[in-house]
Amino acid sequence: MAAVRRGRTSSVLSSIPLQIIFYLNGVYYIFYFLATLLMIIYKSQLFTYPDNFLALDLILLLVMAILEALRLYFGTKGNLTEEEAPLGISLVITAGSIILAVYFLVWQTYVMRADVIINAVLFVTYGLEGILEIIAIAAFVS
Numbered sequence: 001m002a003a004v005r006r007g008r009t010s011s012v013l014s015s016i017p018l019q020i021i022f023y024l025n026g027v028y029y030i031f032y033f034l035a036t037l038l039m040i041i042y043k044s045q046l047f048t049y050p051d052n053f054l055a056l057d058l059i060l061l062l063v064m065a066i067l068e069a070l071r072l073y074f075g076t077k078g079n080l081t082e083e084e085a086p087l088g089i090s091l092v093i094t095a096g097s098i099i100l101a102v103y104f105l106v107w108q109t110y111v112m113r114a115d116v117i118i119n120a121v122l123f124v125t126y127g128l129e130g131i132l133e134i135i136a137i138a139a140f141v142s
Helices: 016-046 051-081 084-107 113-141
Strands: none
Touching (some): 016 113, 051 113
16 A cells, blocks of 8 residues: 655755855865965065065955855755755855955955956856855745
8 A cells, every 4th residue: 555645745946056056166265265375475475565464365365264164054054954044144145255355356465367367266156156046045935
C-alpha cells in the first residue's frame, strides 16, 4: 500500500546560480585579498608610501575581508534556508563591500593596472550576486 501525501506540496526555491556565484566569489576573494595585500607591500617598497596611508590601506583591506566573510555567510545561509532576511543583510553588506572596492580602485594611494583588473572582476561578481539575490528574495517572498 502506498502512502498518499495530502496537503501542501513543497518546492525548492533556493537559487543554484546564486549559490555557485557565492562559492566562486569566496574563492576569488581569497585571490583578491592576497593579490591586493602583496601589491600594497610591493608599492610600499617601490614608492614613497606615507605611513598613515599604508596603515589605512591595510586596515581597509582587513575590514573588507571581514565584511566579505559576513556577506558570503549571510548570503549562503539565506539562500539555502530560503529566508529573505539573511539575503537582505548580505545585499546591504554588498553595498559596503562595493564602497571599499571603489576605494581600492580609485582612492587608494597608488593604483596599478592590476588593481583595476582585479577590481573589475570583483565588481562583475558583485553585480551578478546582487541581481540573483534580488531575484531570490522575490521568489522567497511570493
